[in-house]
Amino acid sequence: MTEVPSESRPARPIMALGGLEVARFDASRQAWFRLSVPELTIRAGERICLVGRSGSGKTTLLEVLGLLSCPDALDRYDLSPYGDGRLLSVQEPILAGQATVLSAIRSRTMGFVLQDGGLLPYLSVRDNALLAAELAGQRGREIGERIEALAAAMGIERMLDRLPAGLSGGQRQRSAVLRAMASAPVILLADEPTAALDGATANEVMQVMVNAAKATGATLVMVSHNEDLATRYGFTVRRLETHTGSGGETSTLAPLPQQVQSA
Numbered sequence: 001m002t003e004v005p006s007e008s009r010p011a012r013p014i015m016a017l018g019g020l021e022v023a024r025f026d027a028s029r030q031a032w033f034r035l036s037v038p039e040l041t042i043r044a045g046e047r048i049c050l051v052g053r054s055g056s057g058k059t060t061l062l063e064v065l066g067l068l069s070c071p072d073a074l075d076r077y078d079l080s081p082y083g084d085g086r087l088l089s090v091q092e093p094i095l096a097g098q099a100t101v102l103s104a105i106r107s108r109t110m111g112f113v114l115q116d117g118g119l120l121p122y123l124s125v126r127d128n129a130l131l132a133a134e135l136a137g138q139r140g141r142e143i144g145e146r147i148e149a150l151a152a153a154m155g156i157e158r159m160l161d162r163l164p165a166g167l168s169g170g171q172r173q174r175s176a177v178l179r180a181m182a183s184a185p186v187i188l189l190a191d192e193p194t195a196a197l198d199g200a201t202a203n204e205v206m207q208v209m210v211n212a213a214k215a216t217g218a219t220l221v222m223v224s225h226n227e228d229l230a231t232r233y234g235f236t237v238r239r240l241e242t243h244t245g246s247g248g249e250t251s252t253l254a255p256l257p258q259q260v261q262s263a
């Protein structure tokens with residue numbers, strides 16, 4: 001058998017999902033919204049940016065990927081909770097709405113960064129990060145040390161004992177990245193992490209997020225309206241295309257262009 005050189009082998013899948021359908025009735029517009037993802041495979045260490053016009057279902061898709069919401073149909077969703085190539089099917093717990101099982105997998109596998117940081121306002125940055133690690137079942141001195149090392153690499157070591165309200169927008173987002181990375185997740189999911197920031201600060205936060213993911217080998221899945229910024233930081237853009245029909249709107253995740261697929 002001929003050994004395939006490791007640099008030409010595609011990285012192992014971390015998330016592989018197919019046949020995803022979501023249908024929601026938007027009462028404010030009295031119209032249906034449908035999301036369809038025929039196939040999505042994300043490989044270890046990849047950086048994926050979900051784009052599409054406002055209301056195209058980017059957050060909806062991120063929430064399904066993050067085991068936070070239940071789709072109407074799902075043929076397959078395999079995840080690698082330890083990032084080691086072994087895939088676990090989460091289709092059944094998702095469709096059965098097994099919240100405890102999903103929460104355990106989610107805290108072990110994933111970290112989240114939200115547009116407004118999503119930090120608990122009554123905890124210091126350090127305690128926000130420690131709590132996230134604890135929820136992932138990680139405690140002990142080495143976790144505290146990991147948080148200090150990450151904070152130093154992100155240039156926020158002096159913010160560790162501050163409350164989120166005392167931070168600038170950029171410091172808050174860097175702290176949110178720190179919190180999300182505190183448990184060394186396999187996958188970092190970020191929903192418009194730089195949308196509330198000016199251009200220079202958005203660049204700083206993006207740099208910090210990409211560096212932190214590179215340092216731990218984490219896979220990054222981000223929702224953003226800023227395609228240029230995402231491309232500059234090495235993200236592969238995946239587009240939700242929306243069509244309006246008589247019954248409402250349908251968004252479909254477009255397949256990757258051929259040249260990217262075979263690269």
Ligand SMILES: Nc1ncnc2c1ncn2[C@@H]1O[C@H](COP(=O)(O)OP(=O)(O)OP(=O)(O)O)[C@@H](O)[C@H]1O
Pocket residue numbers: 024025026027033052053054055056057058059060061
């Ligand atoms: N809880 C809900 N119930 C019903 N409809 C919803 C709900 N949440 C979102 N929607 C609808 O689902 C569609 C997709 O919303 P979603 O927030 O996922 O889009 P988005 O691409 O992330 O938008 P934006 O770029 O504006 O943040 C929209 O039509 C929205 O009105």
